Amino acid sequence: MGASVAYFLARRGIAVTVVERSGVACAASGKSGGFLALDWCDGTPLGPLARASFALHAELAKQLEVDYGYRRMDTFMLAARERGTLAGGHRVAAPRWLDGAGVVTSALGTNETTAQVTPARFTAALLDGARARGARLRIGIVEGVVQRDGAAVGVTVEGETLEGDAVVLAMGPWTSRAVGRLALPSVYGLKGYSVTLAGADVPAHALFVDYRTADGRALEPEIFPRPDGEVYVCGMADPAPLPDSPDAVEVSEVSCETLARAAGRVSTVLAGARVVRRQACYRPVTDDGLPLIGRVPGVGNAYVATGHGPWGILNAPATGLALAELISDGASASADLRSFDPARLPAAPVG
Ligand SMILES: Cc1cc2nc3c(=O)[nH]c(=O)nc-3n(C[C@H](O)[C@H](O)[C@H](O)COP(=O)(O)OP(=O)(O)OC[C@H]3O[C@@H](n4cnc5c(N)ncnc54)[C@H](O)[C@@H]3O)c2cc1C
Numbered sequence: 391m392g393a394s395v396a397y398f399l400a401r402r403g404i405a406v407t408v409v410e411r412s413g414v415a416c417a418a419s420g421k422s423g424g425f426l427a428l429d430w431c432d433g434t435p436l437g438p439l440a441r442a443s444f445a446l447h448a449e450l451a452k453q454l455e456v457d458y459g460y461r462r463m464d465t466f467m468l469a470a471r472e473r474g475t476l477a478g479g480h481r482v483a484a485p486r487w488l489d490g491a492g493v494v495t496s497a498l499g500t501n502e503t504t505a506q507v508t509p510a511r512f513t514a515a516l517l518d519g520a521r522a523r524g525a526r527l528r529i530g531i532v533e534g535v536v537q538r539d540g541a542a543v544g545v546t547v548e549g550e551t552l553e554g555d556a557v558v559l560a561m562g563p564w565t566s567r568a569v570g571r572l573a574l575p576s577v578y579g580l581k582g583y584s585v586t587l588a589g590a591d592v593p594a595h596a597l598f599v600d601y602r603t604a605d606g607r608a609l610e611p612e613i614f615p616r617p618d619g620e621v622y623v624c625g626m627a628d629p630a631p632l633p634d635s636p637d638a639v640e641v642s643e644v645s646c647e648t649l650a651r652a653a654g655r656v657s658t659v660l661a662g663a664r665v666v667r668r669q670a671c672y673r674p675v676t677d678d679g680l681p682l683i684g685r686v687p688g689v690g691n692a693y694v695a696t697g698h699g700p701w702g703i704l705n706a707p708a709t710g711l712a713l714a715e716l717i718s719d720g721a722s723a724s725a726d727l728r729s730f731d732p733a734r735l736p737a738a739p740v741g
Contacts, residue, residue, distance in 0.1 A: 391695040391702065392560035393419070393516040394710025400523035402718050407554070409547055411531045414517055417562055417636040418702065420510035421584060421671040423614050423624050424459070425596055426704045428503040435680055435729035436701065439708045442725060446707035447505065456515040459508030459617050465499035465596040468492040470655045472604040487592050492599065492656035504596060508616055509703050516710075528552070532561065534570045541690030556717050559686065559694045563632050563674040566738050573687045575735035577697050579632035579672030583645040584624035587653060587663035591619065601652050611652040613660070621660060623653045632672050641670045675699045676735065683709050683730035684716065687737070693717060694732055 393414070396406045410416075426447055431440035451460035466484070469476055470492035484494035498504070517527065530547040535557055537543065544553040559565050559572075563579030597613040611625035626645040633639055646668035654661030676682060676697040686692035695713050698705050712725040 391419075391562070391698070391706055391709060392558070393513045393520065394706040395558050395560060395695055395713050396520040396525050396710075397516040398710040398714035399717065400520040400525045402714055403523075404714075404718060406520060406525040407528055407552060408517065408520070408525060409528045409530055409532050409545065409552065411529070412636050413529070414527070415510040415513035417639075418671040418673050419513045419562075419706075421669045422509045422673070422703055423584070423612055423622060424507045424509040424512065424703050425612065425614055426505040426507065427465075427499060430499075431701065436705065439705050439712075439725055439730075440701065443705045443708035444505070446711065447507065447704075450516075450707055451507075454515045454519050456511075456518070458511035458515045460505065460512075461594055461617055462501040462505045463499070463594045463596045463614075464497070464501060465504040465598070466494050467496045467498050467598050467600070468494050468656055469600045470652065471602045472651065472655060485593060485595055487595075487657050487659055488597075489658055490654070490656045490661065495600075498598060499596070506594075506596065506614055506616070507703065508618070512703065516706075532568050534568065535559070535572060535689070535692060537689060540688075542686075542692035556691045556693060558713065558717070559692070560696055562696055563672045565674065565694065565696050567634075571740055572689060572692065573737035574694060575676060575682060575732055576738035577674050577676060577682065580675050580699075581628040581630050581632075581639075581670060581672050582624055583626040583628070583642060583649060583668075583670045584622060585646045585649050585665050585669070586667040587621040587623065587650065587660060588619065588666045590615070590621050590657075590659045590663040592621065592657070592659055597656065599652060599656060601655075603648065609648070609652065611649055613653055613656070620666065621653065621663060623649045625649055625652070628670075636671075639670050639672070641668050643668065673699055673702065678735060681705065681709070681730050682732045683713060684727050684732055687733040
């Protein structure tokens with residue numbers, strides 16, 4: 391979110407400093423699936439934002455002039471078991487490479503409605519696009535928002551004040567921790583695991599799997615082959631509490647092995663692939679499942695953009711554009727932000 395807001399502000403000629411504590415895309419925005427869907431948020435307040443973002447992703451892939459793995463995909467739903475096979479065979483026409491114990495139960499999306507990016511490279515491309523227009527990146531820990539006469543005038547970074555005409559809080563699941571007494575709703579972190587596989591040359595087909603482990607657990611692994619030849623597999627929610635820093639996020643080898651095994655059950659090519667990376671990250675979530683995009687209640691010139699849950703990569707472009715408009719023009723012309731107004735939820739207790 392920070393990279394996207396910075397990019398759209400910089401495109402408007404506004405001088406931006408991005409403060410990042412660890413490294414660009416070190417958390418969910420570097421470790422997520424990067425799956426994009428045009429219409430999967432339809433019927434919810436996120437529907438219009440998601441549709442606008444899906445279109446913006448296609449535009450950005452041309453404008454940024456960097457290959458960050460954007461491509462359209464076909465998307466399928468499967469059922470599979472860690473042990474045994476399901477009766478009945480595929481229920482719709484299934485791609486040939488899905489030759490394992492899984493059953494393809496439906497087609498969920500086509501080249502018109504589903505796509506992907508490689509999130510770490512997408513985030514870096516946005517930030518590089520901002521830097522090419524004068525934005526600066528500062529590695530440091532934001533410790534609080536500096537206020538004067540009821541308005542934000544900067545942030546404290548490791549004891550030093552960094553001044554600005556506006557402050558945007560986009561620290562993902564850590565946002566609540568760094569804001570001190572600001573009246574912001576709670577943002578939590580929901581942990582998930584992922585692995586990347588190498589050595590499997592498979593088509594641009596995204597897979598959502600209804601999976602049962604041998605000991606009876608119901609999981610929903612998601613499998614996204616990427617254009618660089620890697621296959622990304624994620625799933626396995628874990629109630630583990632959010633650590634203070636992204637660098638301290640622990641990876642469970644057992645959970646990662648379960649994910650790799652699930653991929654191997656749907657395709658013999660994936661069963662033979664090598665696990666390259668095992669990782670974990672926390673998606674930022676709010677009490678009502680909708681993001682916080684807009685003004686921080688009670689403080690002038692302070693804004694927030696986070697809490698996008700499972701759709702933060704999809705919705706980053708429209709969020710960044712809308713917030714850049716809100717900051718520079720006083721209102722967003724491209725999106726109706728009322729459903730995402732932080733003032734709709736009670737402020738988190740000061741802890
Ligand atoms: C396993 C998994 C799979 C996912 N798959 C998808 C998907 O397929 N499609 C999709 O659209 N979304 C997906 N998501 C969701 C998406 O990744 C997130 O919603 C999104 O990345 C959140 O972005 P963010 O910028 O709010 O937070 P983050 O990516 O967490 O970024 C917050 C940044 O703030 C920094 N920071 C924290 N505290 C401080 C501080 N005090 N000072 C300075 N910097 C600080 C952190 O280091 C971090 O870089 C997935 C998430 C997970 C966990």
